[in-house]
Amino acid sequence: MQKLACPKCHEPLHLEGNSYYCPNRHTYDLAKRKYLNLLLNPDKNSNNPGDNKDSLNCRKAFLNKGYYDPISDTLNRYIAEHSHPDMQILDLGCGEGYYLARMKKMLNHEDYTYYGLDIAKDAIMMATQYDRSIYWLVGNSKNLPLLDHSMDVISCLFTVVNASELARVIKKDGYIIHVTANPRHLIEIKELIYDEIHVKPDTFIRLPFPIIDQFDLVQPIQVTSHEDCLNLLKMTPHYYHIKKERRENIEHMQEMTITIDIQFTIYGASHES
Numbered sequence: 001m002q003k004l005a006c007p008k009c010h011e012p013l014h015l016e017g018n019s020y021y022c023p024n025r026h027t028y029d030l031a032k033r034k035y036l037n038l039l040l041n042p043d044k045n046s047n048n049p050g051d052n053k054d055s056l057n058c059r060k061a062f063l064n065k066g067y068y069d070p071i072s073d074t075l076n077r078y079i080a081e082h083s084h085p086d087m088q089i090l091d092l093g094c095g096e097g098y099y100l101a102r103m104k105k106m107l108n109h110e111d112y113t114y115y116g117l118d119i120a121k122d123a124i125m126m127a128t129q130y131d132r133s134i135y136w137l138v139g140n141s142k143n144l145p146l147l148d149h150s151m152d153v154i155s156c157l158f159t160v161v162n163a164s165e166l167a168r169v170i171k172k173d174g175y176i177i178h179v180t181a182n183p184r185h186l187i188e189i190k191e192l193i194y195d196e197i198h199v200k201p202d203t204f205i206r207l208p209f210p211i212i213d214q215f216d217l218v219q220p221i222q223v224t225s226h227e228d229c230l231n232l233l234k235m236t237p238h239y240y241h242i243k244k245e246r247r248e249n250i251e252h253m254q255e256m257t258i259t260i261d262i263q264f265t266i267y268g269a270s271h272e273s
């Protein structure tokens with residue numbers, strides 16, 4: 001059973017026809033593409049928050065070539081090894097949906113319920129192309145449209161999180177998978193773009209929950225076409241910092257080796273005092 005909550009009053013949402021209603025009759029229409037916009041107007045920082053469309057298209061094209069499958073596989077394997085029947089799983093900051101859609105396919109459990117939330121409506125619209133049985137939600141991570149203590153697993157990959165909202169929606173025996181980039185993640189791209197690279201000694205963002213498990217994933221990846229190299233560059237924030245005289249390097253690039261260097265931190269639910 002789904003655990004959606006009204007973003008205005010936090011009461012449960014129920015589907016009637018093509019709309020979701022809370023007991024206070026706040027109404028949210030299901031879009032034609034079967035996603036739900038639960039972003040309140042005051043939540044918005046701009047008219048079009050989140051990633052832009054061009055960057056999202058590059059991301060989708062790159063991810064669907066399988067280059068980041070080791071990240072997805074590691075995530076899915078952890079959940080498969082720490083699972084029980086009837087799980088509720090949220091992917092926070094799900095973007096265009098690659099990781100969550102692949103997770104659902106690989107876990108292959110009919111009794112699991114999946115939610116993908118992102119503030120970018122364009123991203124969520126793209127995500128519906130993967131799988132319409134996932135609850136794709138346009139929403140704010142500072143005001144999650146989910147019931148208190150309703151999620152067994154929350155995954156957060158390379159995204160900004162709000163610890164108090166995580167604490168509110170995670171079950172007492174649930175866990176949070178936080179994936180962050182280590183300083184040498186995609187170091188080759190930084191070398192390509194910047195004259196000098198300042199590798200920060202530690203970029204680990206410690207969340208206020210007890211750590212259950214922590215491990216690194218370090219793996220070189222061979223990118224094998226010009227189009228894929230360009231897509232990779234465009235999906236990182238670095239692309240827009242490339243100097244004109246360096247663009248030529250990239251125009252002729254047919255392949256590159258990049259290093260995935262990321263950290264998985266698994267947190268338990270209870271707040272540390």
Ligand SMILES: [Zn+2]
Pocket residue numbers: 006007008009010011022023024025026
């Ligand atoms: Zn309401």
